[in-house]
Amino acid sequence: MxxxxxxxxQGMKEAADFAEGKKAAARVHVVEVPDVRAIRQxxxxxxxxxxxxxRIPLPTLKNWEQGRRAPDxxxxxxxxxxxxxPKAIKEALQHG
Incomplete structure (x- = not known):
């Protein structure tokens, strides 16, 4: 081999251990998922x-807000x- x-x-063994709740050498990255609706409101x-x-596709925004999808x-x-x-992002997009 x-x-x-x-x-x-080895990676598969670590993933299986992690999935079973065992301590594993795998790194876990947690991404905070923002409340999209709250930001918009x-x-x-x-x-x-x-x-x-x-510049977010409207269907994508709706999916995020309705919980059908989560932002990556x-x-x-x-x-x-x-x-x-918000103002700085908006201005940057207007000049781009």
Whole structure:
């Protein structure tokens, strides 16, 4: 068995241990999922306006707000930036 195969098997064992609640050497990265609806409402924007202003597809925004989907890590970071600096993000997008 080559190194790649050994590493793959080891990784699968660690993933299985983690899934079973055992301590494992695996790293866990937790991404805070922002409350998209709260961010939008705090800015007093409709879904349509928020989506257009921040260049988020409207169906994606609706899916996030209705809990059918969750923002991935980059989208979550973008939403956090919007919540903290909405005017700066809006201005940056207008000049881009």
């Amino acid at each position: 080559n190194k790649f195969s050994r590493d793959l098997v 705090q800015l007093h924007m409709s879904q349509q306006r928020f989506a257009e202003t921040y 890590a980059p989208a979550a970071a973008y939403l956090q930036a919007i919540s903290r600096q």
